[in-house]
Amino acid sequence: MSTHIRAAALAAGALALVAVAGCGTGPKDEPRPEGLAGQRLDWSACEAPTTAQGGGGTAPGKGWECATMKAPLDHAEPDGETIDVALIRKQATDKDKRIGSLLYNFGGPGGSGVATLPLAAADYEKLNSRYDLVSFDPRGVGESATVHCVDDREMDEVTAAKEGLPDTAAEEKRFLAEQRAYVQACEENSGKLLPHLTTEETARDMDLMRQVLGDDKLHYFGISYGTELGGVYAHLFPENVGRAVLDAVVDPTKGTVENAVAQTKGFQHALESYLESAGEDPERGTQELAGLLEGLDTQPLSTASGREVTRNLALTGVASALYSEETWPYLSKALQEARSGTGDTLLLLADVYNSRDPQGRYGNQQAAGAAIRCADSSERFTLADVKKHLPVYEKESPVFGEMLAWGLPSCNGWPATGERATPEVGAKGAAPMLVIGNTGDPATPVEGAERMSKALGEGVGVTLTVRGEGHGTYGVNDCATRTVDAYLLDGKVPADGKTCA
Structure with missing residues (x-):
C-alpha cells in the first residue's frame, strides 16, 4: 500500500547549531552533455493537473510555475534518447534571504509532485519564505514518461477484484493468470520505458535538476517512498546533499516480505487505535470488520452511483482512511453505512486512494x-511463497493480512528486474539528514526511521521520533514541525534520538 499524499506531537535533546549546507567542497557533477547540463527551463503558468496526474482540480493559480526538463532515458547513455520530466515551483518570497530550491517527493511510488505540491503548500508557507518550493513527476509518473498499462474500464475491474481472493486451486490459477495479463499489458503499452523506471535513475534525474536549477547542494523533503528516494540519492551523491528531511520512513533494510509484514502490523495497529478512539474494543471491532469484509465476497455493498463495493474496494477504503487521524471520522461514517448495506463513503475513500475521478x-x-517497485526489486515470488507466508500475515492482521500476502507475486514476469532486494542508502560523508518516524504510522512503521538513520551512516542519519498517529508528521505535529523548520531554515540539527510527544 502506497503513500498518503498529505505532506503533512516536547522534546528531549538540545538543538545544536551546525553547518549542513553551502560550505566545504562544491558539487560533484556527473559528466553530462551540455545540452542537458546547461538547459534553461522555460517556466510558465501551470495548467490544471492532467488525468495522468490525478486530475480533478483547477490550475494552481498565482505564483505557481511549471516547466519541462530533459533527462536521459538511460543515464548510462547520457547522449542517447531523452525523456521529459515535468516540474513545478513557487519562488521564495524573501529574495534577500533565499537559501535555494527545496525539492519534494511525496511518495507512492507513483504520486505526482506537480499535482500534490500546490495542494500541500499551505503547510510549507514558512519554508517558502527562504526556499523555492519545487516538485516533479518522477519518471513513469504523471506527465513524465507516462507509464500506461490498461484503460479505465479495465482499471475498474482491477481495483474491484470482484472474484475476491483465491480460496480454491482453480481460483488461484485464475488469480495468477490475471496478474500475468496485467503485466503483459504494461509491457505491450510501455515496454520501452520499464527497464529505466528505477529509483536510482530518478535519483540521477534529481541531481540533474539540482544542476539545472543552479543549486550547489540538493535541499530535499521526502515523504514515505520519497525517503527511500532520498536515501538512494544520498548514496549516489553524498557530496551534493544539503539539508534533507526524510519523513515517514521506508525501512531500507527489509525486503518485500518483511516490509509487507511490517505494513500489515502497522495498519492493524492504526485500526486498533482508531477503534479505541471510537470507544470500541479493538479485538472485537477487528473481528467484526473482518467478518463484514468477508461477507462482501458474496454480497457487495450498493452505492448511489450504481457501482458495487467489493471486498477489495472496501478494504482499500478502510486503509485509505487510516493514513491520518483527520480522516477517521470518514471511516466511522463509512462503516456505519456498510452495516446498513451501502458503501458510498467507502467507495469515495477507495477512489481517492486509487486516483479515480468522478x-x-x-x-x-x-x-x-x-513499474517502479518491480524495476527496483530483484525478488520474485511464487504461489508456494504466498502459501508459506500467508499464516504470518493473517496472524498479524485478520483484516489486512490476506490481501497483502496475495500481492507478493505481482511482479512475476515483469520485463525489468532490479539488481537487489533492498536499496543502497549508505551515504558516508554526506551532511546530516533529519530522519523522522511516527509511532502510529500505518504504512511505514516507526522502526524504519531508526534503521534508515543507521544505514545512512554515523553522523549522517539524525533520528527524530514522534509519538502520534498517521503517515507523516510535518504540519501535523507542532514539535516535529518546529524541529524541521529550525533545521531547514536555520541549519539547526536536533540531537540524535530526540522525541516529540
Whole structure:
C-alpha cells in the first residue's frame, strides 16, 4: 500500500547549531552533455493537473510555475534518447534571504509532485519564505514518461477484484493468470520505458535538476517512498546533499516480505487505535470488520452511483482512511453505512486512494507504482511463497493480512528486474539528514526511521521520533514541525534520538 499524499506531537535533546549546507567542497557533477547540463527551463503558468496526474482540480493559480526538463532515458547513455520530466515551483518570497530550491517527493511510488505540491503548500508557507518550493513527476509518473498499462474500464475491474481472493486451486490459477495479463499489458503499452523506471535513475534525474536549477547542494523533503528516494540519492551523491528531511520512513533494510509484514502490523495497529478512539474494543471491532469484509465476497455493498463495493474496494477504503487521524471520522461514517448495506463513503475513500475521478478516469499512480517497485526489486515470488507466508500475515492482521500476502507475486514476469532486494542508502560523508518516524504510522512503521538513520551512516542519519498517529508528521505535529523548520531554515540539527510527544 502506497503513500498518503498529505505532506503533512516536547522534546528531549538540545538543538545544536551546525553547518549542513553551502560550505566545504562544491558539487560533484556527473559528466553530462551540455545540452542537458546547461538547459534553461522555460517556466510558465501551470495548467490544471492532467488525468495522468490525478486530475480533478483547477490550475494552481498565482505564483505557481511549471516547466519541462530533459533527462536521459538511460543515464548510462547520457547522449542517447531523452525523456521529459515535468516540474513545478513557487519562488521564495524573501529574495534577500533565499537559501535555494527545496525539492519534494511525496511518495507512492507513483504520486505526482506537480499535482500534490500546490495542494500541500499551505503547510510549507514558512519554508517558502527562504526556499523555492519545487516538485516533479518522477519518471513513469504523471506527465513524465507516462507509464500506461490498461484503460479505465479495465482499471475498474482491477481495483474491484470482484472474484475476491483465491480460496480454491482453480481460483488461484485464475488469480495468477490475471496478474500475468496485467503485466503483459504494461509491457505491450510501455515496454520501452520499464527497464529505466528505477529509483536510482530518478535519483540521477534529481541531481540533474539540482544542476539545472543552479543549486550547489540538493535541499530535499521526502515523504514515505520519497525517503527511500532520498536515501538512494544520498548514496549516489553524498557530496551534493544539503539539508534533507526524510519523513515517514521506508525501512531500507527489509525486503518485500518483511516490509509487507511490517505494513500489515502497522495498519492493524492504526485500526486498533482508531477503534479505541471510537470507544470500541479493538479485538472485537477487528473481528467484526473482518467478518463484514468477508461477507462482501458474496454480497457487495450498493452505492448511489450504481457501482458495487467489493471486498477489495472496501478494504482499500478502510486503509485509505487510516493514513491520518483527520480522516477517521470518514471511516466511522463509512462503516456505519456498510452495516446498513451501502458503501458510498467507502467507495469515495477507495477512489481517492486509487486516483479515480468522478468521471471514471484514473491517474497513472497505480501503474507507475507497480513499474517502479518491480524495476527496483530483484525478488520474485511464487504461489508456494504466498502459501508459506500467508499464516504470518493473517496472524498479524485478520483484516489486512490476506490481501497483502496475495500481492507478493505481482511482479512475476515483469520485463525489468532490479539488481537487489533492498536499496543502497549508505551515504558516508554526506551532511546530516533529519530522519523522522511516527509511532502510529500505518504504512511505514516507526522502526524504519531508526534503521534508515543507521544505514545512512554515523553522523549522517539524525533520528527524530514522534509519538502520534498517521503517515507523516510535518504540519501535523507542532514539535516535529518546529524541529524541521529550525533545521531547514536555520541549519539547526536536533540531537540524535530526540522525541516529540
